Amino acid sequence: MVSTASASFDSQRLNAIKERIRNGEHRQHRRASAPDVLAEVGAAGLSWPRRAARLVRRMCEAEEPVIGPDERIVFTRTTPEVPPVYLADEWQRVTAGRTIHELGPVNNICADWGMVLSQGLLGRKRVARQTRARLAGDPAAQEFLDGAIETIDAVMDLAGRYRAAAARAGRHDLAEILARVPAHPPRTFHEALQALRLLHAVLWLGGHYQAGLGRFDQYLWPYLAADLTGGRLTRASAEELVAEFFLSLNKDSDLYPGVQQGDNGQTLMLGGVRRDGSDGVNELTRIALRAALFTEMIDPKINLRMSPRTDLSLLCLASELTRQGLGFPQYSNDEVVIPALAAHGYDLEDARDYCVAACWEFIIPGKGMEVVNIGAVSLPGAVDRGIREGLARGDDFNGILARTAVDIRRQVGDLTERYSRLLLPPAPYHSVLMDGCLERGRDLSGGLRYNNFGIHGACAANAADALAAVKRTVFEERSVEPRELIAALDANFDGHEPLRGRLLQQAPKVGNDPEADAFLSGLFDMFAEACEATQDNGRGGRVRPGCGSAMYYLWLAQGQPGDSTPPIGATADGRVRGDFFSANLAPSPQAQVRGPLSVLQAFSRIDYSRVYNGGPITMELADASFSDPEALAKCATLVRIFAQLGCQQLQLNALNAQKLRDAKRHPERHRNLIVRVWGWSGYFCELEPAYQDHVIARCEHRL
Amino acid sequence: MSHGIVFDIREFALHDGPGIRTTVFLKGCPLRCSWCHNPEGQSGQPQEIGAGSHRRIVGRRYEAADLAALLNRQAPILAANNGGITFSGGEPLLQAQFIAEVIEGLNGLPVLLDTSGYSSEAQFRLVAAKCQMVFFDVKLIDAEAHRRFTGADNAPILANLRRLGEMEVPFVVRVPLVPGVTDTRTNLSAIAGAVHRLPGLVRVDLLRYNRAAGGKYASFGMPFRPGFDESAEVNLDPEPFTALGIEVRIPGDEPGRRINA
Numbered sequence: 001m002v003s004t005a006s007a008s009f010d011s012q013r014l015n016a017i018k019e020r021i022r023n024g025e026h027r028q029h030r031r032a033s034a035p036d037v038l039a040e041v042g043a044a045g046l047s048w049p050r051r052a053a054r055l056v057r058r059m060c061e062a063e064e065p066v067i068g069p070d071e072r073i074v075f076t077r078t079t080p081e082v083p084p085v086y087l088a089d090e091w092q093r094v095t096a097g098r099t100i101h102e103l104g105p106v107n108n109i110c111a112d113w114g115m116v117l118s119q120g121l122l123g124r125k126r127v128a129r130q131t132r133a134r135l136a137g138d139p140a141a142q143e144f145l146d147g148a149i150e151t152i153d154a155v156m157d158l159a160g161r162y163r164a165a166a167a168r169a170g171r172h173d174l175a176e177i178l179a180r181v182p183a184h185p186p187r188t189f190h191e192a193l194q195a196l197r198l199l200h201a202v203l204w205l206g207g208h209y210q211a212g213l214g215r216f217d218q219y220l221w222p223y224l225a226a227d228l229t230g231g232r233l234t235r236a237s238a239e240e241l242v243a244e245f246f247l248s249l250n251k252d253s254d255l256y257p258g259v260q261q262g263d264n265g266q267t268l269m270l271g272g273v274r275r276d277g278s279d280g281v282n283e284l285t286r287i288a289l290r291a292a293l294f295t296e297m298i299d300p301k302i303n304l305r306m307s308p309r310t311d312l313s314l315l316c317l318a319s320e321l322t323r324q325g326l327g328f329p330q331y332s333n334d335e336v337v338i339p340a341l342a343a344h345g346y347d348l349e350d351a352r353d354y355c356v357a358a359c360w361e362f363i364i365p366g367k368g369m370e371v372v373n374i375g376a377v378s379l380p381g382a383v384d385r386g387i388r389e390g391l392a393r394g395d396d397f398n399g400i401l402a403r404t405a406v407d408i409r410r411q412v413g414d415l416t417e418r419y420s421r422l423l424l425p426p427a428p429y430h431s432v433l434m435d436g437c438l439e440r441g442r443d444l445s446g447g448l449r450y451n452n453f454g455i456h457g458a459c460a461a462n463a464a465d466a467l468a469a470v471k472r473t474v475f476e477e478r479s480v481e482p483r484e485l486i487a488a489l490d491a492n493f494d495g496h497e498p499l500r501g502r503l504l505q506q507a508p509k510v511g512n513d514p515e516a517d518a519f520l521s522g523l524f525d526m527f528a529e530a531c532e533a534t535q536d537n538g539r540g541g542r543v544r545p546g547c548g549s550a551m552y553y554l555w556l557a558q559g560q561p562g563d564s565t566p567p568i569g570a571t572a573d574g575r576v577r578g579d580f581f582s583a584n585l586a587p588s589p590q591a592q593v594r595g596p597l598s599v600l601q602a603f604s605r606i607d608y609s610r611v612y613n614g615g616p617i618t619m620e621l622a623d624a625s626f627s628d629p630e631a632l633a634k635c636a637t638l639v640r641i642f643a644q645l646g647c648q649q650l651q652l653n654a655l656n657a658q659k660l661r662d663a664k665r666h667p668e669r670h671r672n673l674i675v676r677v678w679g680w681s682g683y684f685c686e687l688e689p690a691y692q693d694h695v696i697a698r699c700e701h702r703l
Numbered sequence: 704m705s706h707g708i709v710f711d712i713r714e715f716a717l718h719d720g721p722g723i724r725t726t727v728f729l730k731g732c733p734l735r736c737s738w739c740h741n742p743e744g745q746s747g748q749p750q751e752i753g754a755g756s757h758r759r760i761v762g763r764r765y766e767a768a769d770l771a772a773l774l775n776r777q778a779p780i781l782a783a784n785n786g787g788i789t790f791s792g793g794e795p796l797l798q799a800q801f802i803a804e805v806i807e808g809l810n811g812l813p814v815l816l817d818t819s820g821y822s823s824e825a826q827f828r829l830v831a832a833k834c835q836m837v838f839f840d841v842k843l844i845d846a847e848a849h850r851r852f853t854g855a856d857n858a859p860i861l862a863n864l865r866r867l868g869e870m871e872v873p874f875v876v877r878v879p880l881v882p883g884v885t886d887t888r889t890n891l892s893a894i895a896g897a898v899h900r901l902p903g904l905v906r907v908d909l910l911r912y913n914r915a916a917g918g919k920y921a922s923f924g925m926p927f928r929p930g931f932d933e934s935a936e937v938n939l940d941p942e943p944f945t946a947l948g949i950e951v952r953i954p955g956d957e958p959g960r961r962i963n964a
Contacts, residue, residue, distance in 0.1 A: 505759055595714025597725070597777050628954060631717045637784050638715060641723065644783065 007294045009240035013070050014294070017247055021297075022672065026066070026076050026251050034081035035062045041085055048094065049426040049443060051085035052206075053147030056429045057154035059205040065165035067174065073194050073244050074162060074174060075201050077252045082207040098423035101371055103257055106424055106445060108210040108265060108357045108373065111433035112366020114219025116199060117192055120184040125152045127438045134441075141441030144428065148438060151429035155202050156183050162198075189223040189233060193245045196220075199433065201252075206429050209257050210265025210358040213249075213300055214365040217270045217284040224284050235287060242284075242291035249299040260551075260691060262298050262682020265358025271314070272305025272334050275349045281314060289317050292328060298674055298681050302328035303356050307335045308643040315636035322635065322652050323626035327676025330360060330616055331650040333643045337362055340612035344542065346450065359680060360548055360614035360649055361454050366435040369447050370541065371422065372454035372613060375415045376552040377530075379463035379523050380581055381568055382407035387470055388489075391482035397475045400467070405526040412455060412530040412543065419453055420538035451541035454613035457527045458552035459581035461510040461588045464520035465573035469507035471515075485572060492570045492577045503574035504590055510602050511587035512594060517602040528610035546613025547606060547648075553581040554690060580694050584618040584651070589697060596621075596638055604645040616649040617642070618676075623654040651676055660684065660696045707801035709770065710743050710762050710793065714777070718954045720815040720836060722786030725774060729802070730762045732794040733821050735854040736842070737930045738881045740913060742923050744793035752922045767801055771808030778810045787813030787835070796822035799830050806833045817877075820860035820867075827863045828870075837867060837874040838908075842885050844893035852884055852930065861897065868901030877908045882935035886912075892943040899947040906950035912937050 007014075020026065035058040041051040059079060066076035086094060101107075116124065128145045135141040163178035174194075180187065181195035196213070203211040227233040233241075249266055256264035270288055274280040292302050304318050321328050334352075341351035341362060354362045361372035386404035389395075395403070424445035431437035431444040473480040480499060488496035508516040524547065531543040557580050559567035569577045573588060582588045585603045593599060596619055603617045626632050635652070642650045653676045663670035667685035675684045675695050684692060708730040716726040731747030732739075743750065749762030765773075774788055781787055788809065790802050796818055806814050816830055817838040831837055841864065842857075843849040849857035867874055876898050880886040898904055912933070920927040941951035 501758060594712045595725070597714040597723075597780055601777070601780075625717055630954075634715070634717055634723060637723055641780055641784060644780070 007239070007243070008236040008290065009243075011294065014240065014243055014247065016070065017068070017244065018295070018297070021247055021250050024254075026068075029064065029066050029076055029078045030080050031062075031064070031078055034079055034083040035059065037083050037085055038087065042087070047143060048085075049143050049147050049428060052426040053150040053428040055083070055085050056151040056202065056206040060154040060158040060202060063158055063161075063205070065162045067162075067165050067169045067171055069169075071244070072174070072190070072241065073197050073248055074166070074178075075197050075248065077201065077205070077255065079205070080255050082205070095423055097421065099418050099421045101374070101419075101422060101424070103209070104425055105207040105209065106369070106427040106430050107208055108361075109368055109370060109430075110212045110214045110355055110357070110363055110365040111199075111203070111430070112435050113196060113199070113214050113433070115366055115435060116182075116433050117195055117219065117223075118185055120182065121152050121156055121199075121432075122183045123185070124432050124438060125149055128152070128432075131438055131441045138441060144426070144431070144443045145438065145441055147426070147428035148432050151202075151206075152432055155198065155429075158202070159183065159198055186223055189220065189227045189238060190241055192220055192223040193241055197245060197248055202429060203433075204252065204256065206427075208427065208430055212265055212267040212355065212357065213269075214355045215269045215272070215280075215353065217282060217288055218274065218280055221282050221284045224287075225282075228283070235283065238284075239287045239291050239294075242288055243294045246291055246295040246300055247297065250295075250297045253299055258680075260677060260682055260687055262677065262686070263358070263680050264299070265680070266299040266301060267303055267356050267358060268300035269303045269305060269355035270329070271310070272332075272354075273338070273352050275352050277352060281311070286314065286317060289321055289329070293321055293324065296324060296326065296672070296674070298326070298683060301330070301680055303332065304329040305332050305334050305337075305354075306639070306643055307333060308640060310640070310643070312633070312636055312640065315639050316633055319626065319632050319635040319639070319652075323623065323632070323654050325623055325654045325656070326674045327651060327653050327681040330356070331639055331642065331652075332356065332360075332362070332614075333646070333648055335643065336608045336646055336648045337612070340609045343609060344452075344544070344612060350449075356614065359550065360616050361546060362612065362614050364450060366433070367448060368450035368452075369424070369434075369444055369539075370450055370452045370454065371419065372452075372544070372546075373550065374419045374453045374455060376456040376458040376550065376556075377408055377411045377415070377527060378552070378556050378568070379408070379457055379460045379527070380466065380556065380571055382411065383463040383466045383523070384568055384571055387466065387572055388486060391470075391474070391486060397471050400470065401522075404467070404523070405529075408523075408526050409530040409533070412527070412534070415455055416453070416534050416537060416543055422538065447539050451537070451539040452544050453537045453541060454544040454546050455531065456546050456548045456550055456552060456613070456615065457524060457611070458549040459556060460520050460523055460547065461582040461586060461591070462571060462573050462575060463523055464510050464516050465507065465588050465591065466571050467519045467523075468509070468513070468516040469503045469572050469574065472507050473502060489570045489572065493574075500574050500576075503572065507573070509573075509587060509591035509593070511591055511599050517605050520602065521605040521607065524606050524611045528607065532610070544613035545611050546615045547585050547611055548613075548615030549581070549584050553583040554694060557581050558690065580697065583694070584616050586618045597641070600642055600645050600647055604647050606648075608646070608648040611648075614649055616651040617647055618651045618653070620653045620655050623656045626654060655695070657696060660692075664689075664692055664696070704767055705801045705804055706764055706766050707770070707798040707805075708747060708749060708762050709765055712773075716789060719789040719791065719817060720787070720838065723781055723784040724786045724789050724815070725777065725781065726789040726791050726817075727770070727774070727795075727805075729790065729792040729795045729798050731797045732792055732819070733797065733855060734794065734819055736879075737852050737928065738879065738884075738912065740919070741793070742920050742925050747793075747797065750923060767804035768808055771805045774805070774812070775808070775810050778812050781812060787815060789815040789817055789838075790830075791817035794819050794821060796826045796830060799826035803829050803833060806830075820863045821855060822859065822863065824863070824866065827866065831867060831870060831872055834872055836905075837872055838877050839864060839867060839874050840877050840879065841894050841898070842879060843890055844897060845890065848884070848890075852881075864897070864901070868903055871903060873903050873905050875905050875908055877910055879910045879912065880937045880939065881912050881931060882933070882937050883931050886938040888938070888940070888943065891938075891940075895943040895947050895949060899944075899949055904949070906952055907941075907944050909939060909941060909951060909953045911939070911953065
């Protein structure tokens with residue numbers, strides 16, 4: 001079935017736009033040089049907050065309006081580079097002794113787009129002015145608010161130049177929209193999407209990244225509902241606008257920073273309950289899913305909130321999207337996520353309003369300055385050290401478990417200690433888009449309502465399998481001598497093939513044996529306990545344990561440039577040095593499992609009331625599984641079972657091994673082939689070979 | 704308490720019956736269909752395949768109570784989603800007593816029997832009477848052709864088919880479409896004639912021939928000699944059935960789906 005056949009609008013115009021974006025035609029408008037902000041702010045000796053505001057202003061000013069002849073939602077970035085605001089040695093000085101997260105700028109949080117749209121930038125400016133008058137004696141507040149106003153004016157000026165360019169091009173429809181937004185609240189759904197496009201794009205211009213779109217079908221629904229009722233739009237014309245908006249998000253993917261291209265965090269959340277707890281699914285939920293079916297590109301990354309009661313027809317529509325193979329949508333179970341957030345300091349109404357950060361981490365739009373990925377705890381590393389030390393010193397099995405727990409605490413402690421010295425650069429424009437920054441006269445970087453950290457608990461299945469194998473072979477059957485096991489691991493199983501075979505074939509594995517499943521949930525209990533030991537992360541927040549692996553399934557196994565210690569060697573689950581670990585929550589790549597029900601049951605045993613930073617169960621299905629309507633409905637039912645079992649998050653990937661292998665050999669034939677990598681989807685042919693190989697291996701071990 | 708030999712257990716089997724189902728594949732088959740996709744189902748004994756650390760045994764012995772307990776771990780999920788357990792093979796009726804005991808231990812889960820129909824009357828009645836649905840393969844009506852392509856007489860199969868019609872168990876007739884062998888208009892018309900008056904017939908499924916059929920033979924040290932032109936187009940015309948008012952389905956292709964029972 002060809003997905004584009006499902007578009008309910010005349011898709012000729014958008015197919016042309018899609019083709020142009022895929023061919024990169026919009027890149028012809030990019031200019032080589034970035035504005036020299038450094039010279040200006042250095043000569044004026046500006047403070048960091050003022051430098052940050054000036055950067056946004058000069059970047060907006062440097063943009064040359066581009067009005068595509070057939071575009072109804074405009075903005076095409078023309079300044080690819082974000083220039084620095086400090087010289088390298090100045091940067092060293094201002095950040096001395098502090099921990100800088102990733103590239104530095106505030107990232108991986110979500111704005112309160114609904115609030116900004118409803119107030120308009122002029123409304124935000126009024127708030128800033130009122131606070132400025134109220135806090136007349138507070139110089140830090142004055143400086144912050146002056147900077148915030150500078151950025152607001154810069155965005156309105158950019159919109160004004162787009163309006164003028166549209167008028168010159170004879171596009172009075174666009175000019176009229178741009179005369180209204182983003183300064184004023186939108187009057188229509190179309191105006192709201194145009195405002196969102198500009199407001200969101202400027203975040204990236206200012207150096208922020210992994211900027212998500214939040215609960216799209218919630219904050220935009222009032223605008224669409226009014227247009228549908230008023231007869232200004234039909235469902236088909238609304239779907240066309242949403243599809244065009246989605247396409248526009250793909251123009252600049254190549255400019256966004258990430259571990260691999262595609263890892264850009266342009267997530268979008270659909271479905272779920274409203275702040276009052278009532279069902280939030282509406283017509284826009286379905287329109288957005290259908291628009292994503294049409295778009296077939298890596299952005300936005302579609303997430304769907306659901307529960308055991310979610311309508312099967314909605315899950316069938318979502319499964320059609322899964323069938324496309326892009327790895328969308330990722331599902332989150334409201335019934336598990338909301339109570340866990342509410343139990344950890346989130347107001348119940350805010351907890352009900354959650355969306356996800358770049359990959360899967362649960363965050364509250366507009367309300368958090370959380371750093372949800374300060375690093376990963378290597379669970380295979382903790383277990384490996386526990387086994388080696390414990391066997392060397394003649395421990396019983398409980399001794400090995402105790403050592404593992406100590407190692408996990410040490411890893412959490414190291415990460416938390418490092419991030420207690422976190423320094424976030426001022427973020428005046430991002431502050432405009434959040435709740436409470438302008439209102440309190442305080443920059444976002446200083447903190448907001450929620451200030452937690454998150455840590456990934458990576459590669460749990462291999463770690464649990466290693467524990468299960470040692471317990472079974474060394475302590476119960478006594479068929480393996482401790483010294484023999486250590487020697488085999490040190491030799492990477494060279495000359496120990498029969499032992500490796502026993503560990504692989506006969507020891508219990510997560511996904512096919514309740515004992516191994518129990519070790520997995522036990523490891524997460526240890527991890528949760530270690531995180532709970534931190535009462536204050538240095539920013540008034542806690543440390544949230546999660547169960548995603550991100551790129552660590554590869555980094556921990558094969559190392560990466562700059563590692564201070566060598567990667568883990570062979571492990572007691574029978575894995576040889578260099579082999580991938582399991583990605584996110586999945587059985588280890590070597591384990592033979594009976595199927596998806598056993599996998600869901602295994603991971604349903606994790607105590608998600610304590611492990612609440614997110615991290616999906618990741619399953620691969622052959623794309624042919626979705627071939628007829630009955631099978632599609634069964635896939636939708638599988639998603640419902642995921643929720644019925646009390647699991648937290650799910651990625652379902654439809655893969656075709658033959659196609660992937662062909663794409664590796666002949667990238668030119670598959671340039672639009674999109675695959676889920678860890679918490680995001682990217683173009684297969686743009687991934688490095690190691691990541692391509694992992695996707696192919698996952699597919700060959702599919703359920 | 705009896706035991707049985709199982710060569711695979713697959714959850715979320717999409718084309719083995721209604722709802723969310725787990726399929727148990729029993730090892731051993733009295734037929735030798737030349738197009739068989741599951742050569743590991745033919746011998747009734749466990750077999751060793753692979754080498755080195757990849758060496759593994761195909762075929763595992765279960766006590767009936769243990770297999771029932773394993774399946775019961777997921778009984779609530781299967782029951783809540785209109786599913787159940789499917790027994791397939793191989794030919795499950797070669798282990799009829801074992802299956803009957805497993806079914807007794809199943810906490811009332813709906814059971815589907817997926818059979819070639821080749822068994823004694825007693826074995827057939829023992830299991831079919833405990834099932835909520837039967838998938839019954841009918842391959843060839845012509846006795847000589849049946850012997851040539853499956854190595855077995857089809858008289859017991861057709862007798863069990865008639866018995867099934869009298870048992871008030873709803874059933875689906877499944878026809879593997881093998882190019883030039885089973886997909887001929889003559890054969891399909893004969894099958895339609897044999898089944899269309901049987902009470903309990905729900906529909907006929909026409910199963911496309913899967914060209915990956917020979918893929919597994921090498922691992923088992925067996926030659927694959929299909930004895931027909933694998934690349935020929937399959938005749939998917941359902942007219943011989945629809946003309947008699949029989950509902951026909953052609954399930955979507957799925958790699959690895961088994962066709963022979």
